[in-house]
Amino acid sequence: MISTLLFHEILFGLSDNKVLVAAIQDHAQRAHSIRSFSLVISEQLERARCEHWLIIEALQTGDVDRLAQLCGDHLKPSRDTYVAHYQLRDSQKNAF
Structure with missing residues (x-):
């Protein structure tokens, strides 16, 4: 089974834009x-x-709009976790 880090590395590596x-x-x-x-x-x-x-399927079919939507949706749980922990840290800092 491919790790999530390796999956993302391979996905991003498909770009010709090295920067x-x-x-x-x-x-x-x-x-x-x-x-x-x-x-x-x-x-x-x-x-x-x-x-x-689903991202792999969108790549295989060349469905760029679906790919963009899937990638955006894929980021949301990590973003939400980051924001929640940042807010928790900030509220704890202000409690003292």
Whole structure:
């Protein structure tokens, strides 16, 4: 089974824009801890796995609009987890 990190590395590596790929990899490494935190929940992991297959299908069929929608939706759980933890940290900091 392919790891989620390897899946994303392969996906981004499909781009001919090496500067963009390097920037994405840099940001992916910076965000890895919060992204992986959301994947410890089995439902989230299964959702991500299913989304990976849908992304592959969109790539195979050349459905760029579907691919863009899927990729945007795929990012939301990690974004939401990051925002929730940031707000929690901020509220705890202000409690003292």
